Amino acid sequence: MASDTISFARGAPSLDIVDVGGLRDAATRAFTNDPGGTTAYGTSIGYVPLRRWIAEQHGVDEAQVLVTNGSMQADAFLFATEVEAGQPVVVEKPTYDRTLLNLRSLGADVRMVSLQTDGIDTAELRALLRSGVRPALAHVIPNFQNPAGYTLSLAKRNELLELAAEYGFAIFEDDPYKHIRFSGEDIPTMHSMDEHDSVVYASSFSKTVCPGIRVGYLVGPAALIAKIAKLATNTYISPNMVAQSIVYEFCVSGAIDGSIQTVKTALAERVATLDAALEQHLPEARYTLPEGGYFMWVDLPEGTDVAALFDAASERGVQFVKGTDFLLEGGENTLRIAYSGVTNDRIDEGVKRLADAYRSLAGSAAAA
Numbered sequence: 001m002a003s004d005t006i007s008f009a010r011g012a013p014s015l016d017i018v019d020v021g022g023l024r025d026a027a028t029r030a031f032t033n034d035p036g037g038t039t040a041y042g043t044s045i046g047y048v049p050l051r052r053w054i055a056e057q058h059g060v061d062e063a064q065v066l067v068t069n070g071s072m073q074a075d076a077f078l079f080a081t082e083v084e085a086g087q088p089v090v091v092e093k094p095t096y097d098r099t100l101l102n103l104r105s106l107g108a109d110v111r112m113v114s115l116q117t118d119g120i121d122t123a124e125l126r127a128l129l130r131s132g133v134r135p136a137l138a139h140v141i142p143n144f145q146n147p148a149g150y151t152l153s154l155a156k157r158n159e160l161l162e163l164a165a166e167y168g169f170a171i172f173e174d175d176p177y178k179h180i181r182f183s184g185e186d187i188p189t190m191h192s193m194d195e196h197d198s199v200v201y202a203s204s205f206s207k208t209v210c211p212g213i214r215v216g217y218l219v220g221p222a223a224l225i226a227k228i229a230k231l232a233t234n235t236y237i238s239p240n241m242v243a244q245s246i247v248y249e250f251c252v253s254g255a256i257d258g259s260i261q262t263v264k265t266a267l268a269e270r271v272a273t274l275d276a277a278l279e280q281h282l283p284e285a286r287y288t289l290p291e292g293g294y295f296m297w298v299d300l301p302e303g304t305d306v307a308a309l310f311d312a313a314s315e316r317g318v319q320f321v322k323g324t325d326f327l328l329e330g331g332e333n334t335l336r337i338a339y340s341g342v343t344n345d346r347i348d349e350g351v352k353r354l355a356d357a358y359r360s361l362a363g364s365a366a367a368a
């Protein structure tokens with residue numbers, strides 16, 4: 001592999017869009033303003049001032065919030081509490097690979113429902129429900145979906161809420177990218193529109209502050225949050241108070257607004273560069289430009305062998321994630337490009353290498 005590898009693989013920000021100075025200052029304030037709370041074990045519900053701040057942002061009672069070590073931990077707690085082996089769980093097709101892994105290791109009966117450019121195919125979901133399948137929950141990534149970059153329309157959000165109320169399943173709204181919108185109009189969360197306590201909402205500071213801080217959270221009905229808090233106590237006593245206290249200071253000082261703006265500006269520029277580079281070097285690529293978030297899904301012509309493309313790309317010093325990793329079957333001609341970790345000046349070169357790898361695949365669609 002080339003030493004100057006360009007990685008479109010990781011859903012993480014490049015260092016230039018992380019507010020390191022702001023975090024250093026927030027850390028100083030955390031230890032100065034609340035040395036006791038910052039250094040103590042605390043309890044499993046999380047750092048109390050941050051929990052309160054999150055509750056205010058969502059207009060809910062504090063008892064409805066649990067702050068965790070990244071939203072991955074929130075997801076794992078929720079699945080462990082709400083999903084039993086053999087129970088059907090609806091996910092999008094494609095979906096976040098770690099959600100798939102987590103659900104499969106719990107022995108869930110994973111039912112993938114097609115994802116369209118305006119979100120999960122609600123007609124397909126309705127047909128599945130009508131066929132008698134009764135999911136424990138439906139996992140939905142509503143904004144700038146991982147891996148596809150698509151956003152769930154308002155009409156489909158309403159339809160999902162209706163289906164959840166009618167068929168009695170929970171919607172797990174997994175929403176770490178909401179604030180990273182760089183074009184188009186913001187759409188309200190299903191959680192904010194929910195009148196039947198159908199929605200459990202998760203989000204994270206990984207994409208708005210930095211992933212290494214490992215702070216995420218769940219918002220849901222108080223009884224469910226209390227149940228999960230017990231599991232959290234038994235798992236780790238409490239999450240990382242130092243990290244949560246720093247995030248709290250970062251949020252209340254307003255530094256988070258500047259950080260979000262920096263990320264949005266940079267990512268909008270990267271998407272435009274990526275679009276131009278694909279058009280120039282790999283015109284066979286088909287994609288929908290994301291209006292926010294970290295990812296873009298690319299379809300290559302039928303017959304493309306994405307595993308072979310992955311190897312050829314690796315040899316040329318460019319990485320991506322194969323579409324097949326986000327599916328239980330199919331997707332051999334698809335891939336996910338994460339533009340979050342590649343600075344704008346490296347994107348064109350990365351796409352050139354990818355196109356070169358594509359053209360090297362003898363006998364593939366590239367050669368046809």
Ligand SMILES: Cc1ncc(COP(=O)(O)O)c(C=O)c1O
Nearest residue numbers: 011070071072096146204206216
């Ligand atoms: C849809 C989705 N959910 C959850 C996570 C996990 O985020 P965290 O870093 O908060 O654990 C990610 C991270 O990429 C994600 O894309």
